[in-house]
Amino acid sequence: MSNLEKYNLVFLETFEIEENSLNDKLIYQSIPQWDSVGHMGLIAALEDTFDIMFDTDDIVEFNSYEKGKEFMKKYNVEL
Amino acid sequence: MAGENKGMIFDKLQDFGSQIALVDDKKNEITYRELTIQADQITNNMKSRSIVFSMCQNSIESVTGYVGFLRNDIVPVLLSSDIDVSLFDILCETYAPAYIWCPKEKAAMAKNTKCIYEYRHYVLLETNFTQDYSLNEELALLLTTSGSTGSPKLVRQSKENLISNTKSIVEYLKILNTDRAITTLPMNYTYGLSILNTHLYCGATMILTEASLMNKEFWTLIKEQKATTFGGVPYIYEILKKLRFSEMDLPSLRYLTQAGGKLSKEMAEEFNDICVKKKIQMIIMYGQTEATARMSYLPWENAAKKAGSIGIAIPGGKFELIDTDDKIIYDTECTGELIYYGDNVTLGYAENRWDLSKGDENNKRLCTGDMAKRDKDGFYYIVGRKKRFLKIFGNRVNLDEVESLLKREEIENVCVGTDDHMRIYITDPQKESIVKQYIINHTKISSRGFTVHLIEKIPRNESGKVLYSALGEKE
Numbered sequence: 001m002s003n004l005e006k007y008n009l010v011f012l013e014t015f016e017i018e019e020n021s022l023n024d025k026l027i028y029q030s031i032p033q034w035d036s037v038g039h040m041g042l043i044a045a046l047e048d049t050f051d052i053m054f055d056t057d058d059i060v061e062f063n064s065y066e067k068g069k070e071f072m073k074k075y076n077v078e079l
Numbered sequence: 080m081a082g083e084n085k086g087m088i089f090d091k092l093q094d095f096g097s098q099i100a101l102v103d104d105k106k107n108e109i110t111y112r113e114l115t116i117q118a119d120q121i122t123n124n125m126k127s128r129s130i131v132f133s134m135c136q137n138s139i140e141s142v143t144g145y146v147g148f149l150r151n152d153i154v155p156v157l158l159s160s161d162i163d164v165s166l167f168d169i170l171c172e173t174y175a176p177a178y179i180w181c182p183k184e185k186a187a188m189a190k191n192t193k194c195i196y197e198y199r200h201y202v203l204l205e206t207n208f209t210q211d212y213s214l215n216e217e218l219a220l221l222l223t224t225s226g227s228t229g230s231p232k233l234v235r236q237s238k239e240n241l242i243s244n245t246k247s248i249v250e251y252l253k254i255l256n257t258d259r260a261i262t263t264l265p266m267n268y269t270y271g272l273s274i275l276n277t278h279l280y281c282g283a284t285m286i287l288t289e290a291s292l293m294n295k296e297f298w299t300l301i302k303e304q305k306a307t308t309f310g311g312v313p314y315i316y317e318i319l320k321k322l323r324f325s326e327m328d329l330p331s332l333r334y335l336t337q338a339g340g341k342l343s344k345e346m347a348e349e350f351n352d353i354c355v356k357k358k359i360q361m362i363i364m365y366g367q368t369e370a371t372a373r374m375s376y377l378p379w380e381n382a383a384k385k386a387g388s389i390g391i392a393i394p395g396g397k398f399e400l401i402d403t404d405d406k407i408i409y410d411t412e413c414t415g416e417l418i419y420y421g422d423n424v425t426l427g428y429a430e431n432r433w434d435l436s437k438g439d440e441n442n443k444r445l446c447t448g449d450m451a452k453r454d455k456d457g458f459y460y461i462v463g464r465k466k467r468f469l470k471i472f473g474n475r476v477n478l479d480e481v482e483s484l485l486k487r488e489e490i491e492n493v494c495v496g497t498d499d500h501m502r503i504y505i506t507d508p509q510k511e512s513i514v515k516q517y518i519i520n521h522t523k524i525s526s527r528g529f530t531v532h533l534i535e536k537i538p539r540n541e542s543g544k545v546l547y548s549a550l551g552e553k554e
Contacts, residue, residue, distance in 0.1 A: 016515075016526065028294075032525075032526065033526045035525060036291040036292060036293040037314060037472050038526070040318055040321050044321070056322045056323050056327065059293070059321065060298060061295050063295075
């Protein structure tokens with residue numbers, strides 16, 4: 001599985017959404033599941049999947065599906 | 080009596096004059112003098128001793144309206160401005176409010192109303208309900224019992240309740256007029272409200288924001304506005320841990336509080352260590368809406384030694400443990416139901432508008448429904464719960480209410496679980512996804528707070544009673 005597929009799978013499983021929801025409209029609080037509790041779950045799942053540890057600033061700035069991709073690069077995860 | 084109490088906790092706020100009362104995340108500020116003038120103006124054309132639905136946000140308008148209502152003997156029902164429309168309708172029919180105080184964009188939710196006042200982004204709507212009920216003269220405020228399952232049941236809080244609990248909290252937390260509290264909880268939630276009440280009572284500053292701890296804006300604001308304190312339910316402490324609060328540089332923070340559910344002993348110890356290093360006081364507390372807000376606190380000097388404890392009763396309050404025969408337990412380390420006595424024990428519940436004329440039904444004694452024990456030094460520890468409810472991310476969820484909610488949709492089900500994890504057992508395999516979606520759409524329960532499980536049939540005893548033990552629950 002590619003890193004992009006893994007990244008997508010984290011979103012699909014954490015929020016229980018369909019593949020077609022993975023677009024630039026998927027942002028923090030745009031769906032009920034992505035609230036502060038959901039965000040915590042998302043961050044934890046990404047950290048586990050890629051064996052990384054986010055900086056605090058990145059956790060609170062990680063506010064969209066697309067923007068998140070850029071953050072992954074910072075942690076040496078090429079999508 | 081009623082005359083003497085008029086205005087009560089907020090009746091002297093104008094004396095704080097040019098001190099800043101409220102500041103929001105757009106840098107709007109208002110002083111105490113402005114707050115009281117604006118607050119009183121909102122209520123100018125309102126009938127005294129009437130009911131207003133106050134649709135809450137952490138905003139200047141929302142707080143100003145609330146202050147005005149309490150100062151002018153109008154009884155607010157505090158509700159979330161994000162309330163489910165169908166629940167809002169049920170509440171309107173049940174309590175026939177004379178007024179609705181809400182954000183402009185929510186005004187359409189209230190049918191058959193006329194706008195009689197505007198203040199910034201809020202409007203005061205007059206309804207055409209007939210007030211075919213009377214209000215008990217002690218009644219000051221009404222709060223919902225559960226933010227999530229949509230029960231229209233309210234807790235009736237009196238003037239005395241509010242003043243006694245506010246004074247007690249101010250005393251044990253030693254709140255200063257130089258404190259600056261930032262909001263982390265909604266003001267229609269008893270814990271969030273008690274932070275607001277106590278800080279205004281002291282002439283301190285409230286920093287108002289709708290941003291959650293997972294928003295960058297929150298952390299920018301806490302630094303810019305030099306917040307000295309905030310409160311958190313257990314999941315907020317989980318977030319703080321995830322955000323590595325221990326590494327954060329927030330020199331203005333003076334004290335933190337925790338309530339709204341039990342923080343595990345490990346988390347309590349971990350956060351106490353972090354706070355000691357940062358020279359921040361961390362105070363664990365315990366309470367219920369039925370006790371206005373707070374019943375106990377763990378003095379921070381004892382935090383390390385008594386981690387996992389809810390502490391001792393607040394000033395003016397008293398705890399007692401009783402056994403199953405209602406006899407008082409005097410031995411230490413013995414489990415019994417926790418009973419609380421104090422002036423902050425609320426009058427009782429209301430299930431409809433006629434209940435609003437009722438007086439005190441509790442006589443200052445509250446059966447908390449929590450099972451607890453006391454150690455040899457007089458510190459209390461919650462060990463379990465007598466009533467069937469869970470705390471899911473800080474919100475109280477009554478399992479019986481969730482069950483009946485689903486039953487109304489003709490879904491056979493049983494709900495059990497532990498805090499932050501409710502388990503819904505159903506028998507119809509075709510309903511699995513419907514249940515999940517229904518709970519998400521019709522309650523405020525987070526999808527991460529519950530799971531749905533399929534079983535062949537609901538385990539019951541001969542008399543038809545559900546055997547919760549067969550579903551992994553302690554009886």
